Amino acid sequence: MSEGMPGLAPAHPEELHPHLALARRSLTTAGIDMAEFVPLFYRTLFGYAPGLRSLFPLSLSVQQSRFGRALVHVLTTLDEPESLVGFLEQLGRDHRKFDVREEHYAAVGRALLATLRECAGEAWTPEVAEAWEYTYGYVADVMRRGARADTGPAWWAGEVVEHRRLDRDNAIVRVRTDGAVDxxxxxxxxxxxPQHPRLWRYLSPATAPDGDVLEFQVKAIGYGSVSRGIVASAAPGDRWRIGSPMGALDQAIAPGRELLMIAGGTGISPVRALLDQLERDGGHPQRVVVFYGARDWESLHALDGLRRATYRNGWLDVIPVVEEEPPAPGPQVGTLAEVAARFGGWDDCEIVVSGSPAMLAATVRRLRGAGAPLERIHYDPFVVD
Ligand SMILES: Cc1cc2nc3c(=O)[nH]c(=O)nc-3n(C[C@H](O)[C@H](O)[C@H](O)COP(=O)(O)OP(=O)(O)OC[C@H]3O[C@@H](n4cnc5c(N)ncnc54)[C@H](O)[C@@H]3O)c2cc1C
Ligand code: HEM
Structure with a gap:
C-alpha cells in the first residue's frame, strides 16, 4: 500500500493526478457491480483479518454498505479537493467510534484491491492496479491524518431525556451528553x-450548540431498522453513543450574500440549527429565504417554530412547500426542486440543500440547470444515507 502522502488533487479535472483519474475511469470501464463487489469485499477482508469482523454490525447487507458508496463518492469528488479532504478528515475522525485503528487501513486496502481485481477481470491491468494503490493510499492517509489530529473523545455517552411523538412516523428526541459535544x-x-448496538446512523442536531443537550427530529423510514426503533421505542433513560461531528453547511454563511436554504422533511434540522446560530450571532445582514417542504401540510412539523422565527427576524422568509394539493390555499405546491427553481434568481446567493438522498440529487440538479454555480451549493454527501 502506498505510504507517501500524495499532493492534493488539483482543482480542474483535466489536471487531476493521472492515477486518480484512471482509478475513477476504471470503475465505469470495468463495469463493477456493487451487488457483487460488496459481499466479496467483506469475505476477502475477514479472510485476511478475521479480528476485524467484530468491529462491523452482524448483518452486512449491500444496502447497508456505506463503504462502497463512500468510495464512489470519493472518486466523483476528486476534483473538489478542498471539500473532499475536509470530508475524509472528518470521516477518519468519525471512524474512531468503530474502534478503527491506524493499522487496520492496510488490511482494508489489501482487501479492496484484491476485490477490485476479482471483479474487474481483464480490465485489471498493471496501470489500473497502480492507480488504485495510489488512490487508496491517498484516501487512507487523509483519513488517518484526521483521526490522529483529533484530541477529543472518539464518542460521547448520552442519556435520552425526552422522547415526544410528533405523529406516527416522527419523533423529537433530546439527549443529554456527558460533556458538551463540540x-x-x-x-x-x-x-x-441500545436497541441496535453497532448500527450507527447519522442524525442532525436541530439547535445551535448550547450546553450539553442535543435535540434531534427522527423520521421512521419504510424498512428502516434504527429509525423505526427510535421513533417507536426510544425512552428517557436510554443510553446513546454520539460520534464526532461531521459536515460543513455553515460555510454557506457569507455576510455579503443572500442565503437560500431548501429543506425537506428532517432535513430541516440542520437548517433550524443554522438559523438558531444566526439569531444568537445577531442576525444576517442579507435576506435569508427558507423553502421547507414535506408531502403534506400536517408533515411540516417545524413550521410553527420557523414562523415564530420570522416574526423575530426581519431578514428571514419561510416558504412552505407541499407535494399534495393542500385543503386550503397557502403553501406552494410541487417538489422543492420545482418550487425553488420557479422562484428563480438564485445565481448570486449561497445555497444550502438538506434532505433525503433523492431530494438532494433532484434539487442540486435543478439548481445547477437554473445556473447556480456548484461551489455555492452546500449539501452533505448523499453517499452515506
Ligand atoms: C448527513 C445525514 C444527516 C441525517 N440526519 C437525519 C436526521 O436528522 N433525522 C433522521 O431521521 N434521519 C437523518 N438521516 C438519515 C439517517 O441517518 C438514516 O439513514 C435513516 O434514519 C435510516 O436508517 P435506518 O436504520 O432506519 O434504515 P436502514 O436500515 O439503514 O435502511 C432501510 C432502507 O431505507 C433506505 N433509506 C435509508 N435512508 C433513507 C432516507 N433518508 N430516505 C429514503 N430511504 C432511505 C435504505 O436504502 C434501505 O433500503 C441523516 C442522514 C445523513 C446522511
Ligand atoms: C478508504 C478508507 C475508508 C472509507 C472511504 C470508509 C468509509 C466508510 C463509511 C462512509 C462508513 C459509514 C459511516 C457510518 O455509517 O457511520 C464506514 C463505516 C465503517 N467503516 Fe469504513 N471506511 C474506510 C476505511 C475503513 C477501515 C480501514 C476500517 C477498519 C476496519 C473501517 C471500518 C468501518 C466500520 C466498522 C464501519 C461501520 C460499518 C457499518 O455500519 O456497516 N473503514 N466506512
Whole structure:
C-alpha cells in the first residue's frame, strides 16, 4: 500500500493526478457491480483479518454498505479537493467510534484491491492496479491524518431525556451528553442506540450548540431498522453513543450574500440549527429565504417554530412547500426542486440543500440547470444515507 502522502488533487479535472483519474475511469470501464463487489469485499477482508469482523454490525447487507458508496463518492469528488479532504478528515475522525485503528487501513486496502481485481477481470491491468494503490493510499492517509489530529473523545455517552411523538412516523428526541459535544450548527453526528448496538446512523442536531443537550427530529423510514426503533421505542433513560461531528453547511454563511436554504422533511434540522446560530450571532445582514417542504401540510412539523422565527427576524422568509394539493390555499405546491427553481434568481446567493438522498440529487440538479454555480451549493454527501 502506498505510504507517501500524495499532493492534493488539483482543482480542474483535466489536471487531476493521472492515477486518480484512471482509478475513477476504471470503475465505469470495468463495469463493477456493487451487488457483487460488496459481499466479496467483506469475505476477502475477514479472510485476511478475521479480528476485524467484530468491529462491523452482524448483518452486512449491500444496502447497508456505506463503504462502497463512500468510495464512489470519493472518486466523483476528486476534483473538489478542498471539500473532499475536509470530508475524509472528518470521516477518519468519525471512524474512531468503530474502534478503527491506524493499522487496520492496510488490511482494508489489501482487501479492496484484491476485490477490485476479482471483479474487474481483464480490465485489471498493471496501470489500473497502480492507480488504485495510489488512490487508496491517498484516501487512507487523509483519513488517518484526521483521526490522529483529533484530541477529543472518539464518542460521547448520552442519556435520552425526552422522547415526544410528533405523529406516527416522527419523533423529537433530546439527549443529554456527558460533556458538551463540540459541534458547529448545521453539522451531523453518528448515533448508536441500545436497541441496535453497532448500527450507527447519522442524525442532525436541530439547535445551535448550547450546553450539553442535543435535540434531534427522527423520521421512521419504510424498512428502516434504527429509525423505526427510535421513533417507536426510544425512552428517557436510554443510553446513546454520539460520534464526532461531521459536515460543513455553515460555510454557506457569507455576510455579503443572500442565503437560500431548501429543506425537506428532517432535513430541516440542520437548517433550524443554522438559523438558531444566526439569531444568537445577531442576525444576517442579507435576506435569508427558507423553502421547507414535506408531502403534506400536517408533515411540516417545524413550521410553527420557523414562523415564530420570522416574526423575530426581519431578514428571514419561510416558504412552505407541499407535494399534495393542500385543503386550503397557502403553501406552494410541487417538489422543492420545482418550487425553488420557479422562484428563480438564485445565481448570486449561497445555497444550502438538506434532505433525503433523492431530494438532494433532484434539487442540486435543478439548481445547477437554473445556473447556480456548484461551489455555492452546500449539501452533505448523499453517499452515506
Ligand atoms: C448527513 C445525514 C444527516 C441525517 N440526519 C437525519 C436526521 O436528522 N433525522 C433522521 O431521521 N434521519 C437523518 N438521516 C438519515 C439517517 O441517518 C438514516 O439513514 C435513516 O434514519 C435510516 O436508517 P435506518 O436504520 O432506519 O434504515 P436502514 O436500515 O439503514 O435502511 C432501510 C432502507 O431505507 C433506505 N433509506 C435509508 N435512508 C433513507 C432516507 N433518508 N430516505 C429514503 N430511504 C432511505 C435504505 O436504502 C434501505 O433500503 C441523516 C442522514 C445523513 C446522511
Ligand atoms: C478508504 C478508507 C475508508 C472509507 C472511504 C470508509 C468509509 C466508510 C463509511 C462512509 C462508513 C459509514 C459511516 C457510518 O455509517 O457511520 C464506514 C463505516 C465503517 N467503516 Fe469504513 N471506511 C474506510 C476505511 C475503513 C477501515 C480501514 C476500517 C477498519 C476496519 C473501517 C471500518 C468501518 C466500520 C466498522 C464501519 C461501520 C460499518 C457499518 O455500519 O456497516 N473503514 N466506512
Amino acid at each position: 459541534y458547529r450548527a448545521g453539522q451531523y453526528v453518528g448515533v448508536e442506540t
